[in-house]
Amino acid sequence: MNRPDARELLEIARQTLLQTLLPELPADKRYLTLMVANAxxxxxxxxxxxxxADAEEGEHLRALLNDPQLSLELARQHLVAAIREGRFDAGDEQAQLLQVLQQTTLAHLAISNPKALP
Structure with a gap:
């Protein structure tokens, strides 16, 4: 296995940016630098x-749509069509949809903005 891997390289670069370069930058460049570090x-x-997160979303959507063969992209497309058709407008179907959407949102939020998690 090659070390450091891509994740480790990004972490090292981010720490260098924040700890070494950021303190040396003029004030007008700090915000942009912090945005880069956040990215x-x-x-x-x-x-x-x-x-x-994508694998779990795919599993949930395939179960919700009762179609184990769908790719994640197709499952998303089928979900949109099913919502437009009113398939999830009431009852147990609506509760199942809301649960899947909440799980998916939390999983992706943990990646994009974990500080926003409840």
Missing amino acids: MAIAVREYHAGSR
Whole structure:
């Protein structure tokens, strides 16, 4: 295994940016530098958990749509069509949809903005 891997390289680069370069930058460049550091942190979390979040979303959507053969992209498209058709407008179907959407949102929020999690 090659060391450091992509995740480790991003973490090292981010720490260098924040600890070494940021203090030396003029005030008008700090905000942009912090945005770059934040993007790097998101990329690290995406590297670590993104495929798992997508796999779980796919499982939930395939179960919700009762179609185990769908890819994640097709499952998303079928979900949109089913919502437009009113399939999830009431009852147990609506509760199941809301649960799947909440799980998916929380999993992706953990990657993009974990501080916003409840």
